[in-house]
Each structure stands twice: as structure tokens, then as C-alpha cells.
Amino acid sequence: MLTPVTDAFAADLRARLPEATFREMTPAYLEEPRGRYRGQGGLLLAPGTVEEVAEILRACAAARVGVVxxxxxxxxxxGQIMADGPAPVIVTLERMRAVRAVYPAENVLIAEAGAILAEVQAAAEAEGRLFPLSLASEGSARIGGLLATNAGGVNVLRYGNARDLCLGVEAVLPDGSILHGLKRLRKDNTGYDLRHxxxxxxxxxxxxxxAALRLAPVPAATGAALMAVRDPQAALDLLALAQGRIGEGVSAFxxxxxxxxxxLAETMPEIRLPxxxxxxxxxLIDLGLGAGLSPDEALVGLFAEAEAAGLVSDGLIAQSEGQRAGFWAVRESLPLANRRIGAISSHDISVPLSAIPDFIAQAGPALARIGDFRVNCFGHVGDGNLHYNVFPVPGETRADHEDKRAAIKACVHDLVHALGGxxxxxxxxxxxxVEDLERYGDPVKLAAMRAxxxxxxxxxxxxxxxILRARG
Amino acid sequence: MLTPVTDAFAADLRARLPEATFREMTPAYLEEPRGRYRGQGGLLLAPGTVEEVAEILRACAAARVGVVxxxxxxxxxxGQIMADGPAPVIVTLERMRAVRAVYPAENVLIAEAGAILAEVQAAAEAEGRLFPLSLASEGSARIGGLLATNAGGVNVLRYGNARDLCLGVEAVLPDGSILHGLKRLRKDNTGYDLRHxxxxxxxxxxxxxxAALRLAPVPAATGAALMAVRDPQAALDLLALAQGRIGEGVSAFxxxxxxxxxxLAETMPEIRLPxxxxxxxxxLIDLGLGAGLSPDEALVGLFAEAEAAGLVSDGLIAQSEGQRAGFWAVRESLPLANRRIGAISSHDISVPLSAIPDFIAQAGPALARIGDFRVNCFGHVGDGNLHYNVFPVPGETRADHEDKRAAIKACVHDLVHALGGxxxxxxxxxxxxVEDLERYGDPVKLAAMRAxxxxxxxxxxxxxxxILRARG
Structure with a gap:
């Protein structure tokens, strides 16, 4: 049974931690992007070192105070908002934002948990290297959270998820002990993989x-194209064609x-539509190729073969880095446009690659049996990962459909589950x-997780x- | 406290499992390649289904009988030999060797644990795909063991370790419950990663x-070269050069x-030396390139730039697939040649990439202070992983140096540890x-592993x- 933060607990911590650790709570720490959760008060702490994090966790473990x-x-x-239960300590890593070291010859970078993704990308770039993790929120997402949630993003196809870009971690365990695992090793088979x-x-x-993060060589030349595909199956066929011709050079799809x-046209007129x-x-296909190779030629050749195969009907190849950035601005603005429209229910789902056409074909008619909606389906099709978000029709708002949200979610998730997703x-x-995990997860997996x-x-x-329900 | 297998326990199992599960024990199950361990008897079981594995573990858990x-x-x-302690049940997966399914469009293959690596490679190839895990023992190593030990091999540089090639596992946990985790998903953030x-x-x-295994497109063209490098630092510089020019096309280094x-000349005269x-x-550099690219041209260009930079002094580019196979036969025969010479102590170590020259420069002189030895140092330098094996000088045998083995091992491992390896x-x-782990491992990691x-x-x-000492 957890206990709430008390004045006595806070006073005790003040005696053990530097003044700079204590922060005034602001609403920013109690909100999240979609507005579904609102945090309660509690104590906001911003430790500056791993030892201070350890001190906080030791105190919280002793007093049985929750930590967010x-x-x-x-x-x-x-995951970052505790809306109910005993008031917790919120530990923000924002003061631990250093890039501790870059080892360009090893393709390794050591960053603290509070480093912002864009800063890490820039630090790698300054050494002529690429940190390939990339997603819409890279201007504010921090390394610790990206790893804790095993973030994905647009380059998973080529470079893997966040976990695949991490060689080692330093972490504080719940008892306040410090795990010193900042290894810069590509191979290390010495016991259970606590990093993963x-x-x-x-x-x-x-x-x-x-964390010790993997870097990659910067591709010598990059390029991008938009192609109009016949249908989702054609998108998959185009992916196979692209990978067969260009291999790992296909960075995003x-x-x-x-x-x-x-x-976008409705909510973000400043975004130029292609x-x-x-x-x-x-x-949207993005390429990063080695020296002496031409992305333009690769994309022209790919389009020609795809057109001959009936997969694509139209295409735009970026003629400059600015045009490539413009294509990406379209893609990366979709989440904000969605937010401005206001989704009734958003779904971040994956299915086996070959089940994507089935999923898309079946989900629409299934939802139509619940009501009349608009669906924005987009995402990382090369990873089998779609964002399948359901919106009211024009003139209605998401508030009009609150009562249907559970049914919509169940409809989408049941289908995903049936397809092995x-x-x-x-x-x-x-x-x-949490409930979805209980409903769709393997009970044996859940029992092992609980243990x-x-x-x-x-x-x-x-x-x-x-992830798991709090113990009562 | 474990109890040994008894006749009553065996009789009870016979009533619960098909006759085919029971095998006569043969010496093969009690030996390992380097002859350092000899197993005791015990009961040999060869289950044919996951349910039979579960039945065995339930029985062993109830009777507290050890399982190898x-x-x-x-x-x-x-890891496969229990030399002492109460006689265990040995569970061989050899009857579960099916490739259950191949999904070429998804680049996924489902194999049972007993499938031999070479068979899995062949099943992928039959569908025009590559299963990139490759190592010297691929003709007898099985998928279950390869995953349980997170095997490495020669293609880690490009494709990752065994864990990176696995999308999901089916497994039986110690209580006999079956984890159904054979997912074919590239992204699945639903709780703790039990697979890893x-x-x-x-x-x-x-x-x-x-296991659900990742496949890759078969590179359109392959090539290989041997290059004489000035020293280990030059090897690293050559790797950086190669990756800068050829990117992920460098499959092995x-x-x-x-x-x-x-x-090889002494023990395996049948191997043709280059x-x-x-x-x-x-x-040894191996390339796998996309359509329209020439490995020969890439290797010629790489050699020219490396020669101009003073990194390499001589080179041989394979002019046929047979010659490429010949280069690889040299590399893959090293472990057997080593065995025929008879190592006093073998070390499978990794260090941060940039520490490799230091390690090699320091290890030789440090060992010379213990005695006069021959060292065969070889391995996956692109992964920072060296096999650093110590042999007697001609005319002596490893038996002559048994008393120095502990000192040799400590000398090498202390240096590796000091270099962050x-x-x-x-x-x-x-x-x-196990002792090394206790000596060099992070105590916090060990405590978490024990928990x-x-x-x-x-x-x-x-x-x-x-991994962890058995409870007394």
C-alpha cells in the first residue's frame, strides 16, 4: 500500500538533496498531449545527478511513496501522469541533459536521460554521424522517456526501434541501487539483459x-519521393520492390x-500540400545511399518498375533538400492536424506485414456498423505499424461520440488481435x-511480468x- | 534444494509422456567441444511438442528435479553440461526441428527450437530470402540454443546478434506454463520484453x-576480399572507410x-591458404550489395583509397563464388585448427571498438610475464569481439601449462575489464x-538477475x- 507525499517526507528530502532539486509544480507536469489525463499535485523533483536520483528512490522506497x-x-x-492514488513524487530528468561523450570512431554517443532527442541528433551530426531515431516530437522528447517507452518513429525500418539503438544504460532501480551498465559494446553476453x-x-x-547510444554513418546522399499507390497491398509490394533494389538504403517508408x-488543408493551411x-x-519513401549512388536515379528506376507493375500511378521526386523537408513536414504534421480535428479514439496498432491490407479492408466496414466517422489511417507501413485514428464527421465533435469510444476501440483492437497484431x-x-493488456495479452506473459x-x-x-495495475 | 532423478520419478513421467520422448543416454549428451566438462547420467528426454516440454517442466518443478x-x-x-549436483533431466529439443512456416513477403520464418541453423538458412534461401545468422558450427547448432545464448557470428556487423533476428518466442517457463509469444511484429510495445x-x-x-525469426532480402551481388592491414588500428580505420563508402553493404569484417x-598449415593441410x-x-571483408552495384568495383575502390592512406599493403579480391567460399573456409576453420593445437586458455572478449589496438598491444606483453606462449587472436573486429586464445609453444602441450591457466585467464580478463570490455x-x-561474472560483473546487475x-x-x-551459482 503506497502512502502520499507528506510535508514531513518533503522536509526530510530537503535535508538530503540540494536546493536546486526542488521545483515549483507547474501545470505542464500534470497534462499530456491528448488531454485524457490530468495529474494531481505531489512533489516535483529535478535531480542533477544519478546519485540524487538514487537518494530520491531510497527515500521513496523507505516511505512507500509512489514515483512518476x-x-x-x-x-x-x-504513462507520465498519475491521475489518482496517493500523491506521488514526480522526478523530472530535465536537469540531466548532457551529452557526456561522443565516440565517432565507435559510432557511439553517451547521453543523459534528460537530453532532448533533437540535441542528441545535433551532437551526432557535429561529429559527422547520424543518430537515426526520429519522430514528430523530437524537439521535446527526451532520451530517457524514449528508451523507457521503446520509441519507434520513421526510421525503424532501417535502424530499428529505440531499444535497437541502445548499447547500455545507467539506471536507478526501485531500491535506489545504481545499475552501472553504460557499456559501449556491440556484444556482451554476460547474463540477463537488464537493458532490454x-x-x-x-x-x-x-x-x-x-544511455550509450548507437550512431550510424551519415548516408552520402539522401532523397525522397511521394508515390501514389493503388491500394495498401500495392504499398507493400512497392516496399518489397524498393528493398530488393535498394536494400538497407530505404530509410523510411x-x-x-x-x-x-x-x-492538413483544414487545420494547417501553412503546410504546403504536394x-x-x-x-x-x-x-513517402526516404533513401540514404552510399558514396557514388544517386537517390534520384534510384527513385526514378523504382518508380518506372513499380508503374510497369501497376503499383503506382503518380510520383513526385524531391528535387532539393528543401523539397524533401517539405514532404516530411507533411508527414510529421499529421499528428497535430489530428489533434486539431479531435479524434474520438486513436489507435497505435501493428499487424504482421501481410495482414495490413486485410486490416484496412475490414476495419472501415466494422466501424461503419457503430456510426458514421472519418478515419485517418497513416503510419510506418514498413513496420506493420499504423496509426488508425477515428474522427467525427464535419459538424460533429468528439464530445458528441464519447459514448461510442469504448465500442470503437474494442472494434479496432479486436480486429488487430484476431490478425495476430x-x-x-x-x-x-x-x-x-492497462485494460487492453489484460484483455488481449498472454496471461502467462502477464503473470511473469507481475513476478x-x-x-x-x-x-x-x-x-x-x-503497464500493470497498481496493487490496491 | 534439488533432488536427483529417481526411478520413481522416471516411471511417473513414463505414464504421462509418449514412449518416443524417452531416449537412451549416449556419451554425446555428456560431452562438450573443448572437453572441459563431462556430464553425469540422468534422464534423457526428447519431447516432440511444446505441451510435452510443459509436462516435463511441471513434473520437474513439482519434484524439484534439475533440467538441462x-x-x-x-x-x-x-552451459549444456551439468557435471555435478543431483542427477538432472536432460531435455533435448532435437525432435522439434520443423520450420513451421515461412512468410517471404514479411521476411519472417517460424522455426522450432531444434531446427539446425543450416536448415533454417536453407529454408529461407528456398523462398529467396536470407537468414543472416552465420557461424562456424551452423551445421549442428540449433535455433533454441542459438537464441538461449544470443549467438553472434560473422554477420553481426550488418544484421545484429541472434536477439536482433528474433521477433518473438514460444517458450516454457519453469512452472510449466507456456508463453505464447510467436509474434511476427516489428513493433510491439505491450509490456516487459520477455523475449529479450x-x-x-x-x-x-x-x-x-x-521462434519467429527475421529474414532479409538476399543481396543481389556478393563479394569478398582479404586485405593485409598494417596493424589493428589500420583494421579499424579500414572498417570506417568501408562503412563510409559502402554503408550496410559491409556484411562481415x-x-x-x-x-x-x-x-591451419600445421593441422589442416587440406585448407588452401590464400x-x-x-x-x-x-x-576478411564480405560485401552484399543491391541491384546494379559491383562488389568487385567497390572492393577495388576501397583498396585503392586504403592503400593511399597507408592502411593496407596487399589484397586479394575473390574472383568467383568458389574463391569467396575459400576465403571463408580459412576463417571458419580457425576454431578447429585451434582445437587441434590445444589451447591452454580461450577468451571470447569484447572491448569498445577504439580500445582494440590497446588491448592487443597490452595483452601480449602482459602474458609474456607469465610464460612463453603462442597467441591466436582473430575475430569479429567490427563488433569489438576478439577470440584471444593462448597456446603452448611447439613441443609443449596444454597439459604442461594447466597450472598457469588461471593466471592467464585473469591476466586477459583483468585487462578487458580495465578497458570497459x-x-x-x-x-x-x-x-x-560464473566466477568471472561474480568478479567483474556489476553487483547491482547480479542482484537484480538473482531476484x-x-x-x-x-x-x-x-x-x-x-550464469548464477546453483542454490546450495
């Missing part, structure tokens, strides 16, 4: 305070439905999908209610 | 019975010392390196004494 680790606040499943256990555990098993372009009249399905592809479970949680965090202080 | 999971028997750290916990746990947390060629007189250091890069801990082991396997039945 806080990164950039960009999570979409409420902490990554994706969403702050429930430990607080990551720093994103699918967008016409609905997204319409939302098509005069958007086709039903558009693919996942109801949380890249956003994680947080507090939003691990209880073994490492017997008092249940770390991010209570995330 | 057995794959291909190729492990080098004694089981991979590398060397059969101490569960028995993997099947192996370093070999002249000593290996001398051992150099008339081997240089001190040779690098790992004393088990790819072979695992097994029973051989996880006790939580999932409270009776300690699974592979007792591997």
Missing part, C-alpha cells in the same frame, strides 16, 4: 539516467491516406491500455498503475 | 521451443593474425564463467549452476 518518472511529457498513453528489460518498461522497473491531407488532388493512398505498436501501454515487477519493486513505488 | 536444456551441443562454456529476457538467459529462465594461418606468406594481420562477448557465461531468477524459477530447476 518524467521525460519530455510527449507520451500518448498517460528496462527499455520498454515505461519507468516501472527503474529510472534510466543515461510511410503510408498516408487522403484524409490526412484533407485535415498534390493538387491527393490520391487515396500516398507513400498488437494494440500498442510504439506508444506503449501507459495507463491508457518480475514484484521481485524488483516489491513496494510498487515506480510509476504505479502503468 | 540441450540444443546442438556446440556451446563452449559448459529469455534470449541470452542460457536456459535458466525458460526453454525456448520455437573479420580480423585474423598470422598465427591462425600457421595453425597468402604465399601470410602478413601479420589480415582482414566484456569477458563473454558471444559465447555466454555457462558454467565456465528475477528466484521470481521465475523459485525452486531453481532450470539449468542449475549456469
Amino acid at each position: 518518472p518524467y521525460g519530455g511529457g510527449t507520451g500518448l498513453v498517460g 528489460l528496462l527499455i520498454g518498461a515505461e519507468g516501472t522497473l527503474g529510472i534510466i539516467t543515461a 510511410e503510408l498516408m491516406h487522403r484524409q490526412g491531407f484533407d485535415f 498534390w493538387a488532388r491527393a490520391p487515396e493512398w500516398t507513400v 498488437s494494440v500498442s505498436a510504439e506508444h506503449g501501454v501507459g495507463r491508457l491500455k 518480475i515487477k514484484d521481485a524488483l519493486d516489491p513496494a510498487g513505488i515506480l510509476n504505479p498503475g502503468v | 536444456p540441450y540444443g546442438g551441443g556446440t556451446g563452449l562454456v559448459g 529476457l529469455l534470449i541470452g538467459a542460457e536456459g535458466t529462465l525458460g526453454i525456448i521451443t520455437a 573479420e580480423l585474423m593474425h598470422r598465427q591462425g594461418f600457421d595453425f 597468402w604465399a606468406r601470410a602478413p601479420e594481420w589480415t582482414v 566484456s569477458v563473454s562477448a558471444e559465447h555466454g557465461v555457462g558454467r565456465l564463467k 528475477i531468477k528466484d521470481a521465475l524459477d523459485p525452486a531453481g530447476i532450470l539449468n542449475p549452476g549456469v
Whole structure:
């Protein structure tokens, strides 16, 4: 049973931690992007060192006070917001934002958990290297949160998820002990992989305070194209064709439905739309090639073969870096446009690649049996990962459909589950999908997760209610 | 406290399992490649289904009988041999060797744990795909063991370790429950990553019975070259040059010392040696390129730039697939040649990439203070992973140096540890390196590992004494 933060507890901590650790609570720490959760008060702490994080966790473990680790606040499943239960300590990593070291010859960078993704990208770039993790919120998301949630993004196809870009972590475990795992090794088979256990555990098993990250060589030449594909199956066929011709040179392969372009036109007129009249399905292909290779030639050749095969009907190849950035601005603005329209229910799902056409074909008619909606389906089709978001028709608002939200979610998730997919592809479970995990998850997996949680965090202080239900 | 297999226990199992499960024990199950461990008797079981594995573990958990999971028997750290303690059940996965399905459009293959690596490679190839895991023992190593030990091999540079090639596992946990995790998903953030916990746990947390494996497109063209490099630093510089020019097209990058060629000449005259007189250091580079690209041109261009930079002095580019295979036969025969010479002590170590020259420069002189030895240093330099094996000088045998083995091992491992490296890069801990783990491992990591082991396997039945000391 957890206890709330008390004045006595706070006073005790003040005697043990530097003044700079204590921060005035502001609303920013109690909100999340979609407005589904609102945090309660509690004590806001901003430790400056791993030892201070350890001191905080030791105190919280002793007093059985809950701890909410806080990164950039960009999570979409409420993992950073504890709306109920005993008032917790919120530990923000924002003061631990140093890039401690870059080893260009090793393609390794050591960053603290509070480093913002864009800063890490820039630090790598300054040494002539690429940190390939990239997603819409990279200007505010922090490394610790990105690892805790095993973030995905647009380059997973080529470079993997966040976990694949991490060689080692420094972390504080629930008892306040410090795991010194900042290894810069490509191979290290010395026991259980605690790094991979902490990554994706969403702050429930430990607080990551720093990480050794993999870098990649910067491709010698980059390029991008938009192609109008016949349908989702054609998008998959185009992907196979592209990978067969260009191999790992295909860095990203994103699918967008016409609905997204319409939302952009409606809510973000400042975004320049590439098509005069958007086709039903558009693919954005991004290439990064080695020396002596021409992305333009590669894309022209790909388009020609795809057109001959009946997969694509139209295409735009970026003729400059600015035009390539423009294509990406379209893709990366979709989440904000969605937010301005206001989704009734958003779904971050994955299915086996070959099940994508089935999913899209079946989900629309199934939803139509619940009501009349607009669907914006887009995402990382090369990873089998779609953002399938359901909106009211013009003239209605999401508030008009609150009563249908549960049915919509169940409809989409049941279909995903039937197709062997996942109801949380890249956003994680947080507090939003705890019930989904109980409903769709393997009970054996859940029991093992619970056993691990209880073994490492017997008092249940770390991010209570995330992934697993908080103990009553 | 474990109990030995008894006749009554065996009789009880006979009533619960099909006759085909019971096998006559043969010496093959009690030996390992380097002859350092000899197993005791016990009961040999060869289950044919995951349910039979579950039945066995339920019985063993109830009776507190130890279980040794057995794959291909190729492990080098004694993980498959329980030499002492109460007689265990040995569970060989050899009857579960089916490739259950191949999904070429998804680049996924489902294999049972007993499938031999070469068979999985062939099944992928039959569908026009590549399963990139490749190592010297691929003709007998089995998928379950390869995953349990997170095997490495020669293509880690491009495709990652075994864990990076696995999308999901089916496994039986110590209580006999079946984890149904055979997902074919690229992204699935639904709780703790039990797949990554089981991979590398060397059969101490569960028995993997099947896996969903990642395939890759077959490169359109392959090529290989041997290059004589000035020294280990030049090898690293050559790697950076190669990756800058060719990107992910560099599939493998192996370093070999002249000593290996001398051992081959002495013990395996059937292996055709490429150099008339081997240089001190040779690098084997393997390329796999996309359509329209020429590996020959890429290697010629790489050599020219490397020669101009003073990195390489001589080079041989394979002019046929047969010659490429010949280069690889040299590399892959080194372990057998080593075995025929007879190492006093073998070390599978990794260090941060940039520390490789330091390690090699310091290890030789440090060993010379212990005695007069020959060293065969070779391995996956692109992964920072060297096999650093110490042999007697001609006219002496390893038996003459048994008394120095501990000192040699400590000398090498102390240096690796000081350089921030790992004393088990790819072979695992097994029973051989339990003490090393206690000596060099992070105590916080060890305590967390023990807590996880006790939580999932409270009776300690699974592979007792591997990674963690068996409970007394």
C-alpha cells in the first residue's frame, strides 16, 4: 500500500538533496498531449545527478511513496501522469541533459536521460554521424522517456526501434541501487539483459539516467519521393520492390491516406500540400545511399518498375533538400492536424506485414456498423505499424461520440488481435491500455511480468498503475 | 534444494509422456567441444511438442528435479553440461526441428527450437530470402540454443546478434506454463520484453521451443576480399572507410593474425591458404550489395583509397563464388585448427571498438610475464569481439601449462575489464564463467538477475549452476 507525499517526507528530502532539486509544480507536469489525463499535485523533483536520483528512490522506497518518472511529457498513453492514488513524487530528468561523450570512431554517443532527442541528433551530426531515431516530437522528447517507452518513429525500418539503438544504460532501480551498465559494446553476453528489460518498461522497473547510444554513418546522399499507390497491398509490394533494389538504403517508408491531407488543408493551411488532388493512398519513401549512388536515379528506376507493375500511378521526386523537408513536414504534421480535428479514439496498432491490407479492408466496414466517422489511417507501413485514428464527421465533435469510444476501440483492437497484431505498436501501454493488456495479452506473459515487477519493486513505488495495475 | 532423478520419478513421467520422448543416454549428451566438462547420467528426454516440454517442466518443478536444456551441443562454456549436483533431466529439443512456416513477403520464418541453423538458412534461401545468422558450427547448432545464448557470428556487423533476428518466442517457463509469444511484429510495445529476457538467459529462465525469426532480402551481388592491414588500428580505420563508402553493404569484417594461418598449415593441410606468406594481420571483408552495384568495383575502390592512406599493403579480391567460399573456409576453420593445437586458455572478449589496438598491444606483453606462449587472436573486429586464445609453444602441450591457466585467464580478463570490455562477448557465461561474472560483473546487475531468477524459477530447476551459482 503506497502512502502520499507528506510535508514531513518533503522536509526530510530537503535535508538530503540540494536546493536546486526542488521545483515549483507547474501545470505542464500534470497534462499530456491528448488531454485524457490530468495529474494531481505531489512533489516535483529535478535531480542533477544519478546519485540524487538514487537518494530520491531510497527515500521513496523507505516511505512507500509512489514515483512518476518524467521525460519530455510527449507520451500518448498517460504513462507520465498519475491521475489518482496517493500523491506521488514526480522526478523530472530535465536537469540531466548532457551529452557526456561522443565516440565517432565507435559510432557511439553517451547521453543523459534528460537530453532532448533533437540535441542528441545535433551532437551526432557535429561529429559527422547520424543518430537515426526520429519522430514528430523530437524537439521535446527526451532520451530517457524514449528508451523507457521503446520509441519507434520513421526510421525503424532501417535502424530499428529505440531499444535497437541502445548499447547500455545507467539506471536507478526501485531500491535506489545504481545499475552501472553504460557499456559501449556491440556484444556482451554476460547474463540477463537488464537493458532490454528496462527499455520498454515505461519507468516501472527503474529510472534510466543515461544511455550509450548507437550512431550510424551519415548516408552520402539522401532523397525522397511521394508515390501514389493503388491500394495498401500495392504499398507493400512497392516496399518489397524498393528493398530488393535498394536494400538497407530505404530509410523510411510511410503510408498516408487522403484524409490526412484533407485535415492538413483544414487545420494547417501553412503546410504546403504536394498534390493538387491527393490520391487515396500516398507513400513517402526516404533513401540514404552510399558514396557514388544517386537517390534520384534510384527513385526514378523504382518508380518506372513499380508503374510497369501497376503499383503506382503518380510520383513526385524531391528535387532539393528543401523539397524533401517539405514532404516530411507533411508527414510529421499529421499528428497535430489530428489533434486539431479531435479524434474520438486513436489507435497505435501493428499487424504482421501481410495482414495490413486485410486490416484496412475490414476495419472501415466494422466501424461503419457503430456510426458514421472519418478515419485517418497513416503510419510506418514498413513496420506493420499504423496509426488508425477515428474522427467525427464535419459538424460533429468528439464530445458528441464519447459514448461510442469504448465500442470503437474494442472494434479496432479486436480486429488487430484476431490478425495476430498488437494494440500498442510504439506508444506503449501507459495507463491508457492497462485494460487492453489484460484483455488481449498472454496471461502467462502477464503473470511473469507481475513476478518480475514484484521481485524488483516489491513496494510498487515506480510509476504505479502503468503497464500493470497498481496493487490496491 | 534439488533432488536427483529417481526411478520413481522416471516411471511417473513414463505414464504421462509418449514412449518416443524417452531416449537412451549416449556419451554425446555428456560431452562438450573443448572437453572441459563431462556430464553425469540422468534422464534423457526428447519431447516432440511444446505441451510435452510443459509436462516435463511441471513434473520437474513439482519434484524439484534439475533440467538441462540441450540444443546442438556446440556451446563452449559448459552451459549444456551439468557435471555435478543431483542427477538432472536432460531435455533435448532435437525432435522439434520443423520450420513451421515461412512468410517471404514479411521476411519472417517460424522455426522450432531444434531446427539446425543450416536448415533454417536453407529454408529461407528456398523462398529467396536470407537468414543472416552465420557461424562456424551452423551445421549442428540449433535455433533454441542459438537464441538461449544470443549467438553472434560473422554477420553481426550488418544484421545484429541472434536477439536482433528474433521477433518473438514460444517458450516454457519453469512452472510449466507456456508463453505464447510467436509474434511476427516489428513493433510491439505491450509490456516487459520477455523475449529479450529469455534470449541470452542460457536456459535458466525458460526453454525456448520455437521462434519467429527475421529474414532479409538476399543481396543481389556478393563479394569478398582479404586485405593485409598494417596493424589493428589500420583494421579499424579500414572498417570506417568501408562503412563510409559502402554503408550496410559491409556484411562481415573479420580480423585474423598470422598465427591462425600457421595453425591451419600445421593441422589442416587440406585448407588452401590464400597468402604465399601470410602478413601479420589480415582482414576478411564480405560485401552484399543491391541491384546494379559491383562488389568487385567497390572492393577495388576501397583498396585503392586504403592503400593511399597507408592502411593496407596487399589484397586479394575473390574472383568467383568458389574463391569467396575459400576465403571463408580459412576463417571458419580457425576454431578447429585451434582445437587441434590445444589451447591452454580461450577468451571470447569484447572491448569498445577504439580500445582494440590497446588491448592487443597490452595483452601480449602482459602474458609474456607469465610464460612463453603462442597467441591466436582473430575475430569479429567490427563488433569489438576478439577470440584471444593462448597456446603452448611447439613441443609443449596444454597439459604442461594447466597450472598457469588461471593466471592467464585473469591476466586477459583483468585487462578487458580495465578497458570497459566484456569477458563473454558471444559465447555466454555457462558454467565456465560464473566466477568471472561474480568478479567483474556489476553487483547491482547480479542482484537484480538473482531476484528475477528466484521470481521465475523459485525452486531453481532450470539449468542449475549456469550464469548464477546453483542454490546450495
